[in-house]
Amino acid sequence: MRSLLSRxxxxxxxxxxxxxxxxxxxxxxxxxxxxxxxxxGEVVQRAHHKLMAKQLDLIVANDVS
Structure with a gap:
């Protein structure tokens, strides 16, 4: 992670x-x-929550059920 943050x-x-x-x-x-x-379960709702919580611009939601 340090490498990523440094660049x-x-x-x-x-x-x-x-x-x-x-x-x-x-x-x-x-x-x-x-x-x-x-x-x-509730893939769209849970992905949207993650999008907002992590302040992302885009999210790729994958239903792994």
Whole structure:
């Protein structure tokens, strides 16, 4: 994660997955931040909650049930 954070200022798009998504980007700036949500049951609602809670621009919701 340190490596990612050290190069964050250079990024235009940040795509996060799995455990990497368990932190919040401190300085988002003009970046587009994409998260992933592997969910079972109420996939759309749960993915939307994650989108809002992590202050993401986009989320990819995957129904793994």
């Amino acid at each position: 964050l200022a250079e990024a235009t798009v940040v795509i996060k997955a799995a455990v990497v998504s368990d932190y919040r980007v401190a300085q988002k700036g003009a970046r587009i931040v994409v998260g992933f949500a592997a969910k079972t």
